[in-house]
Amino acid sequence: MTDGKKQDFEILVVDDDKDLCHVIVDTMTEQGYRATFVETTEEALKKINLRTPDLLLLDLEVPAMGGFVLCQKIHENPATKRLPIIFLSVRDSDIDRKTAMGLGADFYISKPFRRSVLLKEVENLLTRKPAPDELIGPSATHDPVRATHGADVVRATHASPLQTPALAPRLKALASWSAAHKKYSIPSALAVTAMLVAGSIWFYHAVVTKVIAEKTGVDGAVSVNVIEAAFAPFQDVLSNIGTIKGGSEIELRFQTEGNIQHIFFGNGDAVKQGQAIAVLDQTQSKIKLDRAKQEYFRYEKLYALGGVSKDKLDEAKIQLDYAQSELNKTVIRANQDGIFGGRDASVGEFVTPQKRIGTVVSINNVVVNVGIIEKDIDKIYPDQKVIVTVETYPNVEFKGKVKTVDVIFTGGARTAEVEALLPNEGKLLLPGMYARTKIVVYEKDSVLAVPNDAVEKTEGGHQVYIVNAEGKAEARAVEISYVSLVNSVVASGLEGGEKIIIQNPQDLKAGSAVKIADVEKPVTEASIPDGMQGGPK
Structure with missing residues (x-):
């Protein structure tokens, strides 16, 4: 399917x-789909009623009514009964699969x-051409086929080649013919019915033989999917959503009470160290300062003439310094x-030292906090690589390092806060932005x-099956150093x-003849899904 055609599909x-x-x-957007x-479920119904998508990817345990009920409601509605649905669920039981298929789902992926796997099933479903009489819904006929190992995929085949031939019209014609030829009706009907049954059995045998041949190969070879081993960069990450904060955030408060006379900056304005941000009414403070100055100058002259002691002069200086300090406040x-930013006061407002006026945030470096x-x-440990993206600049990666790891778990989810520090030379990251964060927990330049x-x-460790030069499955012992x-x-x-054979079929054994059905790309850094984290073996 070309990217141009993919843009026509909404998921x-x-x-x-x-x-x-x-x-x-x-992932879907990168492939060219609209997603x-x-x-x-309530939001889903509203969105579907406004505009029916071309495909629904549905979790089984989504609130509030659950995936099964939503699937049933969609297929009970004539306007949406043909909407294809793929279930995605952590629940892995046959009952759940059969229930999903019975409600009209097209696929079930664990x-x-x-x-x-997901991209392949999405493309197969969106490019599938339904038969004119195909029903998608609770009344459709389903033939669940379960893949083995790894991600389990259950496919509902709506136009199965094994469906019963249309015997009803033939039997109806037979009944009409028998009624017209009553003399011969009973023996003739028995003979014709026997012929139809024999024909149906032959038809089933032919179709089943064809299907088996397609799955296993004419020569009995097992059909397998493989991936070609290749050395490439490999990265395993922990993904999370965090919030950008300034590298240093200092709240601003007056040290005395009074009415605000001026606020010189608005939210988002750049400020320099030492600049005045806001000023209270200074009338009384200036009067007190002028009096203190006059008093000090008077004692200074008297002291020079020997009219007052040094203690009196020092006392006047203290009063002057205090008045200056009160004005500075x-x-x-x-x-x-x-x-x-965070301006929380207005000109003319009476404020006390408890009132926050705003915050000055340093954004030369920013931090992002995530819960692990x-x-x-x-x-997680300090100095691990952190990669951050934000909605404003979705194609830009900001890189930093883990700064601190909290040792206290809080909240219902029992998470510990991890703080990462990121350089912000272009001043693109601003406090309050949501940050999609990847903490790199494992990274190698070239691994297989x-x-x-x-x-x-x-019993001895691990093994994989490879396809050898003779086209047969060969068991190969391997040493695993890391598992995501x-x-x-x-x-x-x-x-x-x-x-290497993947999604190993149940009937695969060492020495089995195999037929390669599909070759997947080698595992590289780019092919590792977000949020798929693991640990050392």
Whole structure:
């Protein structure tokens, strides 16, 4: 399918996992599709009623009514009963699959899933040409086919080649003929019926034989998908959503009470260290300062003439300094370069030292705070690489490092706060922006990685199946050095260019003849889905 044709298709994602929604929408957009997401079934129904998408990617446990109920409602509506639906769920039971198929879903993919699997099923479904009499909904006939290992995909085949031939019209014709020839009706009907049954059995046998041949090959070879082993950069990340904050945020308050006379800056204005930000009414403070000056000058002259003691002069100087200090308290000055924001006062307003006037934020460097769940916190440590993107500049990556890792878990989700520091030379990152954050927990310049569904555990360690020069499956012992949620890094046992069998069929054995149905691209840094994190083996 060309990118031009893909732009004609609109995909709606319904899932309460916002991070995953962003990943799926970005993936579909990169492929040329138009994609959006909602987080509840109510929002989904509203959006579908306004404009029916071409495909629905639906989570099973989305609030509030759940994926099954939403699927049923969609297919009960004549206007949307033909809307294709792919279920995405962490639930992996046969009951859930059969229920989804019975409600009219087209596919069922178990989480976690590989990006290539989802894209392949989406493209297959959007390019599928339905038969004129095809029904998509609870009344459709489904033939679930389950893939083995890895991401489980259940496909509902709406126009199966194994569907029963149209016997009803033939039997009806037979009944009419028998009625017209009553003399011969019973023996003739029996004979013709026997012929029809024999023909149907022959038809089924032929179709089943064809399907088996297509799946296994005429020579009995097992049909397999493979991936070509190649050394490439590999990166595993923890993805999260955080908030940008200034590298240093200083709240501004007056040190005395009074009425605000001037505020010289508005939100977003750049300020320099030492500049006056706001001023209180200084009338009384200036009067007191003038009096203190006059008193001091008078004592200074008297002291020069010997009319007063040094103590009296010093006391007058203290009073002068105090009056100057009180006047200074009526002015707020910036104590760092930055941006003025969060203005929370107006000219003429009476304020006290407890009242915040605004904040000066330094944005030469910014920080981003994210919450990391308990099971992943041991993967995070200071100075790890952090990659951040924001909605304003979606194609720009801002890079920094982990600064601090909190040791206290808070909230219902039991997360610990991780703070990352990012240089902000172009001043593009501003406080309050939502930041899509990737913390790099594993990174190598050149490794050989394979999907997890290609790796099997053995008593001695791990093994994969490769396709050897004779076209047969060969078991190969491998050493695994790192496992992410979807891929495994192979330290030894494989060579570049070898073809590794993925999604191993149940009937695959060492020595089995195989037929390659599809060759996937090698695992590289770019092919690793966001949020698919793992840990050391």
